[in-house]
Amino acid sequence: RTRGLAPRPVTATHRHTPRPNMTDLPHSLSRSLVIHAPRATVFRYFTDSARFARWWGEGSTIDGRVGGDVKIVYPNGVIARGAVTRIEPERLVAFTFGYEDPQKPIAVGGSLVTIELYEHPDGTRLELRHDLASPEARDQHVPGWRFQLSQFANVAADEAAADATTAIDTWFRAWSETDAAARERLLAGCATPDVSMQDRWTCLRGLADLGQHVAICLQMAPGATTTRTGELRHCQGTALVDWTATAADGAPRGRGTNVVRFAPDGRIAGVVGFW
Numbered sequence: 001r002t003r004g005l006a007p008r009p010v011t012a013t014h015r016h017t018p019r020p021n022m023t024d025l026p027h028s029l030s031r032s033l034v035i036h037a038p039r040a041t042v043f044r045y046f047t048d049s050a051r052f053a054r055w056w057g058e059g060s061t062i063d064g065r066v067g068g069d070v071k072i073v074y075p076n077g078v079i080a081r082g083a084v085t086r087i088e089p090e091r092l093v094a095f096t097f098g099y100e101d102p103q104k105p106i107a108v109g110g111s112l113v114t115i116e117l118y119e120h121p122d123g124t125r126l127e128l129r130h131d132l133a134s135p136e137a138r139d140q141h142v143p144g145w146r147f148q149l150s151q152f153a154n155v156a157a158d159e160a161a162a163d164a165t166t167a168i169d170t171w172f173r174a175w176s177e178t179d180a181a182a183r184e185r186l187l188a189g190c191a192t193p194d195v196s197m198q199d200r201w202t203c204l205r206g207l208a209d210l211g212q213h214v215a216i217c218l219q220m221a222p223g224a225t226t227t228r229t230g231e232l233r234h235c236q237g238t239a240l241v242d243w244t245a246t247a248a249d250g251a252p253r254g255r256g257t258n259v260v261r262f263a264p265d266g267r268i269a270g271v272v273g274f275w
Helices: 038-044 049-056 135-160 164-174 182-188 207-220
Strands: 026-035 070-072 080-088 094-097 113-119 123-132 191-199 202-205 225-235 238-246 253-262 268-274
Touching: 026 135, 038 049, 038 113, 038 135, 049 135, 070 094, 080 113, 094 182, 123 135, 135 225, 164 182, 164 225, 164 238, 164 253, 164 268, 182 191, 182 207, 191 207, 202 207
Parallel strands: 191 268
Antiparallel strands: 026 123, 070 080, 080 094, 094 113, 113 123, 191 202, 225 238, 238 253, 253 268
């Protein structure tokens, strides 16, 4: 000990959890899935404790830096802890993982979780690898990761589609807009350039084709309006939207449901309509 320097007091902390030796973790499980959200959105769940808790549950936290604490609080009160061992912005995060309860199969710091993120046409492809010490622990965690990553896919996709209702209402407003330039702006603001539209009378793709089709519909039924009814039901980039159509004199013209597919950035990428 260096002369004149008192030893530092030992305090209870989980910040410096043991880092496993990979040679001690010969067993692993892997999962791959596509999340309907941009990669930047998905990555924020590993740097923002509020988002992390939205995924795992109240009380869960993450300090998104090397050495930062990871705490997962399960709905049944079980607590898992670890520490971030590696992080690359919008690309990768790795953290140790284990349980406070000594009766659980993995001690704190006793396994390693690595998550990699890749660009995908539908959003983000997530690759998970969980390295563990025993095949029994590995097999026990297969259904858990299946469920938790499915939850994550929904939570992140819901955030990406936070403005979905606005996009839907803008879409319906365009179908009542008689000014061609204004209609073009409305559709361009809520839909992708290659948006598709299908129903029993329609099979088209692209904003130009869609705009011309809407114009013909307005000529055939001047003054008609279509509006959303009720709340949309969204799941991982696809929504069900109920609507009603009304003639210029207020008489009902029809009602139905649209199946709407969103692009990862929240714009409408495709609509299938049912009357």
